[in-house]
Structures are given as structure tokens and as C-alpha cells.
Amino acid sequence: MTTIKEIARRANVSIGTVDRVLHNRGRVSKETKEKVRRIIEQLDYRPNIFARNLKLSKAFSFGVLMPNPSQDSKYWELPIKGITKAQNELLAHKVRITYFHYDKYSENSFKRASNAAFKANLDGLLLAPVVSEVFDKFVQEIPDHLPYIFFDSFVPNANYVSYIGQDSFQSGVLAGRLMEILVKEKATIAVIKFLPRDYHIDDRASGFLSYLGENSKISPKTYEVDSSGSIEYCQQITESIINDNQNLCGIYVTNANTHPIAECIKSKSLAGKIHIIGYDLIEENIRYLKEGVIDFLISQMSEKQGYEGVFALYKHVVLKETVNKRMRMQLDIITKENVDYYQS
Amino acid sequence: MTTIKEIARRANVSIGTVDRVLHNRGRVSKETKEKVRRIIEQLDYRPNIFARNLKLSKAFSFGVLMPNPSQDSKYWELPIKGITKAQNELLAHKVRITYFHYDKYSENSFKRASNAAFKANLDGLLLAPVVSEVFDKFVQEIPDHLPYIFFDSFVPNANYVSYIGQDSFQSGVLAGRLMEILVKEKATIAVIKFLPRDYHIDDRASGFLSYLGENSKISPKTYEVDSSGSIEYCQQITESIINDNQNLCGIYVTNANTHPIAECIKSKSLAGKIHIIGYDLIEENIRYLKEGVIDFLISQMSEKQGYEGVFALYKHVVLKETVNKRMRMQLDIITKENVDYYQS
DNA sequence: ACTTTTGTTGTGAACGTTAACGCACTTTAA
DNA sequence: TTAAAGTGCGTTAACGTTCACAACAAAAGT
Numbered sequence: 001m002t003t004i005k006e007i008a009r010r011a012n013v014s015i016g017t018v019d020r021v022l023h024n025r026g027r028v029s030k031e032t033k034e035k036v037r038r039i040i041e042q043l044d045y046r047p048n049i050f051a052r053n054l055k056l057s058k059a060f061s062f063g064v065l066m067p068n069p070s071q072d073s074k075y076w077e078l079p080i081k082g083i084t085k086a087q088n089e090l091l092a093h094k095v096r097i098t099y100f101h102y103d104k105y106s107e108n109s110f111k112r113a114s115n116a117a118f119k120a121n122l123d124g125l126l127l128a129p130v131v132s133e134v135f136d137k138f139v140q141e142i143p144d145h146l147p148y149i150f151f152d153s154f155v156p157n158a159n160y161v162s163y164i165g166q167d168s169f170q171s172g173v174l175a176g177r178l179m180e181i182l183v184k185e186k187a188t189i190a191v192i193k194f195l196p197r198d199y200h201i202d203d204r205a206s207g208f209l210s211y212l213g214e215n216s217k218i219s220p221k222t223y224e225v226d227s228s229g230s231i232e233y234c235q236q237i238t239e240s241i242i243n244d245n246q247n248l249c250g251i252y253v254t255n256a257n258t259h260p261i262a263e264c265i266k267s268k269s270l271a272g273k274i275h276i277i278g279y280d281l282i283e284e285n286i287r288y289l290k291e292g293v294i295d296f297l298i299s300q301m302s303e304k305q306g307y308e309g310v311f312a313l314y315k316h317v318v319l320k321e322t323v324n325k326r327m328r329m330q331l332d333i334i335t336k337e338n339v340d341y342y343q344s
Numbered sequence: 345m346t347t348i349k350e351i352a353r354r355a356n357v358s359i360g361t362v363d364r365v366l367h368n369r370g371r372v373s374k375e376t377k378e379k380v381r382r383i384i385e386q387l388d389y390r391p392n393i394f395a396r397n398l399k400l401s402k403a404f405s406f407g408v409l410m411p412n413p414s415q416d417s418k419y420w421e422l423p424i425k426g427i428t429k430a431q432n433e434l435l436a437h438k439v440r441i442t443y444f445h446y447d448k449y450s451e452n453s454f455k456r457a458s459n460a461a462f463k464a465n466l467d468g469l470l471l472a473p474v475v476s477e478v479f480d481k482f483v484q485e486i487p488d489h490l491p492y493i494f495f496d497s498f499v500p501n502a503n504y505v506s507y508i509g510q511d512s513f514q515s516g517v518l519a520g521r522l523m524e525i526l527v528k529e530k531a532t533i534a535v536i537k538f539l540p541r542d543y544h545i546d547d548r549a550s551g552f553l554s555y556l557g558e559n560s561k562i563s564p565k566t567y568e569v570d571s572s573g574s575i576e577y578c579q580q581i582t583e584s585i586i587n588d589n590q591n592l593c594g595i596y597v598t599n600a601n602t603h604p605i606a607e608c609i610k611s612k613s614l615a616g617k618i619h620i621i622g623y624d625l626i627e628e629n630i631r632y633l634k635e636g637v638i639d640f641l642i643s644q645m646s647e648k649q650g651y652e653g654v655f656a657l658y659k660h661v662v663l664k665e666t667v668n669k670r671m672r673m674q675l676d677i678i679t680k681e682n683v684d685y686y687q688s
Numbered sequence: 689a690c691t692t693t694t695g696t697t698g699t700g701a702a703c704g705t706t707a708a709c710g711c712a713c714t715t716t717a718a
Numbered sequence: 719t720t721a722a723a724g725t726g727c728g729t730t731a732a733c734g735t736t737c738a739c740a741a742c743a744a745a746a747g748t
Contacts, residue, residue, distance in 0.1 A: 001438070003734060014698045019736065029696060046435075050398040051734035054703050057394070091390065094345065167685070174681040184528045211681075331682035337518040337555075338675035341511070347704055358728045363706065371726060395704030398733050 002043040010043075011036045022047075049319060059094040062313050063117045065127040066152075067104045073282050075256040075302065079128070079151065082306030085344070090314055097310065098122075110134055118143070124313040126306075128152040130199060147316055151309045152300075153199035162312050164327040166300045168200040171331050172207020172254070175277050178296050178333065179250050180211075180218060182275040187249035190241045191222045194257045204254040204279075220252075221245065234260035242268075250275040259284035262293045281334065281342060290336050299332035299342060346387040354387075355380045366391075393663060403438040406657050407461045409471040410496075411448045417626050419600040419646065423472070423495065425688070426650030434658060441654065442466075454478055462487070468657040470650075472496040474543060491660055495653045496644075497543035506656050508671040510644045512544040515675050516551020516598075519621050522640050522677065523594050524555075524562060526619040531593035534585045535566045538601045548598040548623075564596075565589065578604035586612075594619040603628035606637045625678065625686060634680050643676035643686060 004022070008015045013032060020028050021036040028036075064083060069076040080099075087097050100117045103109035110131065117125060118141075125148040129135035132155075139158040142148055147161045154163040179189060191208060193201050205222060212218050223241060227233055238261060242248055251274060253261055258278025262285075265274050271293040278285060279298050288294045308327055315321040334342055348366070352359045357376060364372045365380040372380075408427060413420040424443075431441050444461040447453035454475065461469065462485075469492040473479035476499075483502040486492055491505045498507040523533060535552060537545050549566060556562050567585060571577055582605060586592055595618060597605055602622025606629075609618050615637040622629060623642050632638040652671055659665045678686055 001734095004736095005734075015735085016698060016700095016737085017696085020697090023736085025737090027696060032696080048398065048401075048734050050394045050401070051703090052736080054392065054394040054398050054705090054733090055735045055737090057392075057703055093393075170681065170685075174679065177679060177681050181525055328685055330676070330685045332674070333677040333679070333682070335518065335521060335677070337514065337521050338677065341514075341672055341674045345704095348706095349704075359705085360707085360728060360730095361726085364727090367706085369707090371724095373726060376726080392704050395733090396706080398703090398735090399705045399707090401733055 001048070002045045003048070004045075007036065007039050007043065007045060010039050053093070053318070057094065059096055060123045060314075060318055061096045061098065061121065062124045062126060062310065062317075063098050063100055063120055063122040065100045065102070065113060065117050065125060067128065067130060068101045071104050073256045073259065073280075073284065075280055075282055076128075078281065078302035079306030079309070081344070082303035082308075083126075083310050084306075085303075086307045086310035086314075090310070093314070093318065095310075095314060095318070104130060107131075107134055110138075114138055114141075122146060124148065124317045126151060126309045126313055129155050132197075132199065147313070149309055149312050149316075151305045152302075160325075161316050162323050162325055162327060164305050164309050164312065164329065166200075166329045166331065168203035169207040169210075171279075171298050171300075172204040172209075173211045174207075174331050174333070175204070175252055175296075175298060176208045176211030179208075179252060179275065179277055182277075182295055183218065183249040185249075186217045186247070187219075188245040188247045189218055189220045189250045189252060190245065190248060191220050191252045191254065192237070192241075192261065193222065193224045193254050194227065195255070196224045196226065198255070201254050208252055208254075231260045231263060235264050237261075238264035238268075242270075242274075248274055250277070252276075253278040256280035256282050256285065258294060258297070259288055262288035266291070266293045281339070286339055286343075289334065289339055292336060295335070297334040297339075299334050301329040301332060303344065305329060345392070346389045347392070348389075351380065351383050351387065351389060354383050397437070397662070401438065403440060404467045404658075404662055405440045405442065405465065406468045406470060406654065406661075407442050407444055407464055407466040409444045409446070409457060409461050409469060411472065411474060412445045415448050417600045417603065417624075417628065419624055419626055420472075422625065422646035423650030423653070426647035426652075427470075427654050428650075429647075429688070430651045430654035430658075434654070437658070437662065439654075439658060439662070448474060451475075451478055454482075458482055458485075466490060468492065468661045470495060470653045470657055473499050476541070476543065491657070493653055493656050493660075495649045496646075504669075505660050506667050506669055506671060508649050508653050508656065508673065510544075510673045510675065512547035513551035513554075515623075515642050515644075516548040516553075517555045518551075518675050518677070519548070519596055519640075519642060520552045520555030522621055523552075523596060523619070526621075526639055527562065527593040529593075530561045530591070531563075532589040532591045533562055533564045533594045533596060534589065534592060535564050535596045535598065536581070536585075536605065537566065537568045537598050538571065539599070540568045540570065542599070545598050552596055552598075575604045575607060579608050581605075582608035582612075586614075586618075592618055594621070596620075597622040600624035600626055600629065602638060602641070603632055606632035610635070610637045625683070630683055630687075633678065633683055636680060639679070641678040641683075643678050645673040645676060647688065649673060 004015045004018045008018045018036055021033050067076050069080055100113040102113035125146055128151055135155050139155050149161050150163040152165055191205055193205055209220055212220050256279050262276055265271055276294045277296045278294055281299050285297055289297055312323045316323050348359045348362045352362045361372055362380055365377050411420050413424055444457040446457035469490055472495055479499050483499050493505050494507040496509055535549050537549055553564055556564050600623050606620055609615055620638045621640045622638055625643050629641055633641055656667045660667050
């Protein structure tokens with residue numbers, strides 16, 4: 001392995017000069033710079049990260065800006081799991097992580113959280129921009145020197161380092177295919193869109209409908225519900241949906257809020273008759289999956305999103321490696337039979 | 345962060361003594377050892393890996409003992425992809441990887457490969473023990489000081505560091521469930537076991553049959569084929585299977601050799617009528633999956649197996665961290681709609 | 689002709705860990 | 719009894735990188 005010392009020797013300069021060239025810190029004459037540059041390229045020099053980090057041994061501080069973990073049926077606990085895992089692995093690398101949680105439904109709460117994040121003197125920020133309008137403005141205010149990575153969803157025109165998330169439309173297409181396999185005969189399907197203003201929701205539904213559009217035997221019917229879906233409320237909806245469609249064979253729920261619907265179907269002893277496809281490996285969903293009430297859950301790999309998010313920040317900020325601008329998460333199909341292998 | 349220096353200060357000894365305690369290198373009195381141990385625990389000391397590796401800066405050499413990548417329908421190219429990825433990420437960490445390929449069907453070839461591996465002065469070995477009888481003997485001959493990790497399959501009573509692979513039985517169960525969903529009416533299903541002596545094959549078939557045993561509407565029929573399955577040979581088998589069962593609605597192939605069967609079904613224009621479930625994301629399988637001839641592929645996460653295998657070796661050998669004795673790979677369900685997200 | 693500034697380069701300490709070495713002392717063997 | 723071997727500890731150089739600082743010369747300002 002080539003070292004700075006070796007380069008210095010070949011260029012007849014000191015290691016200090018080589019260092020200045022490497023880091024563009026000026027104070028080197030053009031000719032020397034050129035000479036050193038050539039030798040660096042020629043020898044394909046790569047800095048020894050152990051030595052670099054030993055010397056620097058700076059504590060890096062990352063922030064995570066995301067909704068309260070209790071919201072969205074505790075969905076947000078999943079990425080936190082992954083973040084915690086990454087945090088443990090990076091313990092020796094002096095990475096500190098601070099959470100800035102906000103209430104999805106309160107702009108004030110978000111402002112408080114984001115202000116705190118800005119004041120925290122962070123080296124990097126991982127954020128889930130679930131409230132579109134608010135975040136459009138917010139990303140403009142992020143200081144230039146603070147690199148940030150989106151997970152879950154993203155703001156298109158922002159100057160982000162990377163976006164880690166799922167292709168929502170295609171996950172809807174996948175759900176369509178699965179639903180088609182599940183219901184064989186002519187049938188009506190309900191698509192339930194809780195909180196239709198949230199990211200993903202629309203894209204997932206569009207994907208689902210676009211797939212089934214090519215198929216004549218299934219007629220989907222969409223229901224928008226502007227609430228996070230309490231169990232009583234879901235009871236009402238489910239009943240009205242069942243009454244609406246005498247030939248209802250399946251329900252597609254476009255987010256993690258699948259379990260209350262499952263509970264209703266179960267309580268009406270319709271499990272197996274009305275198939276359910278939903279999202280995300282939260283505890284309650286898993287319970288109904290194992291009971292056979294939910295047929296398929298599509299996973300966003302939420303845990304991995306958190307894990308990869310932190311690692312991408314680490315690579316970008318600490319190791320100064322380049323990270324992919326887009327990390328597509330797999331569209332995992334989870335059933336009763338394989339769910340146990342998806343929980344760490 | 346606690347350092348050796350700090351521990352030495354608190355214990356009133358030199359850093360040399362602390363180092364000896366940490367590495368059990370003797371030459372320390374019982375009392376001092378105890379005292380230092382207590383302080384180490386108390387402060388939750390963790391060595392700085394940057395400093396350690398900077399100092400050591402030894403080049404580590406790992407070996408990979410596995411079948412020729414061309415065998416099993418080029419299945420083995422998949423783990424190699426993952427190994428290569430890990431190799432690139434560990435470039436700066438001075439990890440060198442040497443392959444020792446063998447012909448699955450030649451014991452001589454295996455002996456040559458394994459001897460070469462033993463002579464190569466390795467720091468760790470990653471191996472896929474696909475030929476059971478031969479490997480039972482082989483693992484006894486591995487020198488004590490050479491740590492090894494199994495991937496794909498494993499030898500039960502060996503002294504391995506970790507085994508990375510899939511739960512074959514359960515993957516059969518999963519295939520059973522999917523098959524049940526695919527074929528609705530009373531139907532006959534063929535289970536094709538190519539190379540029934542290979543690992544996995546039996547377990548997968550058992551899992552499949554055990555699931556369908558609880559279900560009366562599907563009657564499975566097993567076919568054992570003691571060949572890797574040339575296209576002509578598969579033609580014969582497929583025809584005889586179709587002739588055998590007038591009500592054939594599905595075929596379950598227990599390994600990567602799914603594509604020749606798919607080709608036959610396609611050429612007979614039976615795609616969609618006879619459903620196919622198979623294994624592994626090799627190129628040809630993916631083609632038939634996208635064409636709609638294969639309904640589901642179950643992935644062993646072969647790429648990840650290679651990747652994690654190398655990293656587990658790295659963690660065990662280089663970082664001296666503890667690694668899990670068993671790393672279960674997920675049972676990924678792959679369809680036409682999500683396959684693109686499973687290829688890096 | 690002098691100080692001051694600017695430009696270019698070299699020097700050396702520090703980061704935390706490892707392990708060889710040396711010193712003083714004690715035990716064992718011939 | 720005396721050399722050899724063993725025990726318990728401290729000291730120190732080295733790994734490769736970073737960066738503050740010193741050193742010196744040349745150019746610019748007074």
C-alpha cells in the first residue's frame with residue numbers, strides 16, 4: 001500500500017507538502033503540486049482510513065428528524081430499530097445520534113423539532129419528510145454545510161445526498177398482482193386510503209389500480225379516509241364497504257394501518273373469504289398475518305431504511321466516500337410462512 | 345472514549361500491563377490482572393479499531409472454497425457477486441480473497457482444491473460444503489487455527505464459526521402456501537427433485553409436502569431426477585409428467601434448475617395453465633419469470649450469503665468481534681413485479 | 689535600507705494500540 | 719553455589735495521517 005511518505009520520497013518533498021496537495025489546502029507552488037499529483041495518480045494512492053480516523057478521532061454527531069415513533073400505528077419504531085443497530089455498530093467510530101421527533105399533525109411541533117436540530121451543531125441529518133408542504137419550505141432552510149439524507153419519502157428538488165426508500169407505485173402494482181392471484185372469480189376489491197395526503201398513499205393506489213386496469217375480472221373501488229383510523233371508525237368503514245359491495249373478495253390497505261381493518265374482518269368471521277393485503281411489519285399486523293386474517297404484507301424494509309440511512313451518512317461524512325443518490329428498497333412479500341425471517 | 349492509557353492511570357500500572365491483561369498474554373500477577381479487569385469492565389472499555397488496525401496493518405488472506413461458478417445453472421455466480429462486493433468494500437482494510445473452485449462431481453477435483461487452500465496460509469475460510477459425504481471427512485482435516493464459515497449448506501458437527509444460509513424446510517412450506525394460492529380447484533402438483541442427494545433438496549420437498557399434507561384439494565407427486573437436467577432430458581421428464589397427470593396444475597422445482605422446465609412448459613403453450621414455483625435469481629430463471637412462465641421464485645439471497653460470509657470472517661478474524669453462529673437468510677418471494685429490486 | 693507581508697516548504701507532535709525489549713527479582717536446575 | 723530460566727512489570731518505537739508551527743526567501747511597502 002502506498003503511503004504519503006512514499007509519495008513524498010518519490011517527489012522529493014516533505015509529507016507536509018503532499019498532505020497540502022491531497023487536501024487542496026494551498027501554499028504549494030504550481031509545479032510541485034503537479035509533480036505530486038502525477039505521482040499520486042500513478043501509484044493509485046488511497047489514504048489509510050485507520051490512520052486518518054485515528055488522527056482525527058473527532059466525534060461525529062448525526063441528527064434524525066422524524067415523526068413520533070408512536071404515530072402511524074407505531075410504524076416509526078421500525079426505522080428506529082435499524083438506526084439503533086447502526087448506532088451500535090458505529091459505537092467505536094465515535095458517531096453520536098440525536099433524535100428530533102415531531103408530531104405529524106402539528107406544524108408547530110415540527111418547527112420546534114427542526115429548530116432544535118439546526119441548533120444542535122450536527123455533522124449530518126437523516127430525515128423523513130412525511131408532511132410535504134411543510135418540508136418543501138424546510139429543505140430550503142437547511143444550511144449549505146449540513147449534508148442530509150432522506151428516508152421513507154423525499155422532496156424532489158432538494159440538494160440531498162441520498163434518498164433511501166421504496167418505489168411506491170410499483171409496490172401497488174405488486175399488490176395488484178397478489179390480489180389477482182388471491183381472488184380467482186369475478187370480484188369487487190376495496191382500496192382503502194387512510195390519510196390520502198401522506199406520501200406513498202396515492203402512488204401505491206395508482207400502481208394497484210393500473211395493474212388491475214388491465215384485468216377485467218376484478219373491479220376495484222377506492223375509499224379515502226381522512227383519519228389515521230381508530231378501531232371504532234374502521235368498524236364503520238368496513239361495514240359500509242361490505243354493505244356497498246355484495247361481492248367483496250378483497251381489501252387493499254395502502255399503509256401500515258391494516259390491523260384495525262383486519263380486526264373487523266376477523267370479528268365478522270370473514271377471514272379467508274375477504275382477503276387482505278397491507279403494509280409494514282408492525283406488531284399488530286404481524287399478529288393478524290399469523291392468524292391468517294391478513295394474506296400478504298408488503299414490507300418497506302423500514303428497519304433497513306434506518307440502518308442504511310445512518311450508514312450512508314457515515315460513509316459520506318466520515319469516510320468521505322461517494323454514496324448512491326438513490327437506494328431503492330426491495331419490495332418484500334411477507335406471508336405467515338416467512339415473516340419470522342424478516343424480524344431481527 | 346476510554347483508552348488503555350486511562351485504564352493504566354486508574355490502575356496505577358503501565359499501558360503494557362493493561363495490554364497484557366487485555367490480550368491474555370500472561371506475565372501479570374493475579375492481583376494486578378483482577379484490578380485491571382475490574383476497571384476495564386467498569387469503564388466499558390472498547391478498543392479503538394482505528395488504532396488497532398493502524399498498528400497491525402497486516403494483510404489478511406481469506407479463501408473461498410466452492411463449486412465452479414458455472415455449475416448448477418451458473419447459480420454460484422450469485423454468491424460470487426456478493427463476495428466481490430464485500431471485497432471492494434474491504435479493500436482499504438487489506439483483505440485479500442482467493443478462490444478455490446472445485447467440480448461438484450469430481451472428488452479428485454475437490455481434493456486438489458482443498459489441498460491448495462490448506463497450503464495457501466489463510467487467515468480464514470469461507471466454504472460451501474455441497475457434497476455431504478466428502479465434506480464430512482474434510483472438515484475434520486481443517487487445521488485448528490484456521491477459522492471457517494459455512495454458506496449455502498453446512499456440516500452439523502463441525503467446529504465452524506458461523507453458518508449462513510436458508511431454512512430449506514420452511515422455504516418448502518412457503519412454496520406450498522404459494523402453490524395453494526395459485527391453484528384453486530382440486531389439482532395435481534408435480535415436485536421435481538433434481539440431484540436429490542444435494543443439500544436442501546430433500547428438506548425443501550419435505551416442507552412443501554408437509555404443508556400440502558394438511559390440505560386435501562392438492563395431491564402432490566414427487567419425481568426424483570438424478571441429473572443436473574439438460575434441456576432435452578427435461579423435455580422427456582416434463583412430457584412424461586404431463587402424461588402421468590391429466591389434471592396437472594403446477595410444478596415445484598426444488599432448486600435453481602427451474603428454467604429448462606419452464607422452457608418446456610412454454611414451448612407447449614401451457615404457461616399460465618401449469619404454474620411453476622422454483623428457486624434462485626439466475627439469469628435464465630429471471631427471463632421466464634418476466635415472461636410469466638414462472639410464477640414465483642424463492643430467493644436464497646445468494647448474493648447476500650457471499651457478502652455476509654466475507655464480512656463475518658472479517659468481523660471474526662480482523663475485528664475479533666463475536667459473530668452469530670447462525671445467520672438465517674430471509675425467504676424472499678420474487679415475482680415479475682418485484683424482481684428488479686432484488687438485483688444490485 | 690528597513691520592516692512587513694506573502695509564498696513555499698519542512699518539522700514534529702499527536703491520535704490509541706501493539707509488541708519487542710529491558711530491567712529487577714525469584715525460582716529452578718546442575 | 720551459580721548459571722539459567724521464569725515472572726512481573728515499565729519503556730518505547732512504530733503504524734499513516736493531520737495540522738499547527740517554524741523557517742526561510744522573495745516580494746511589497748515605507
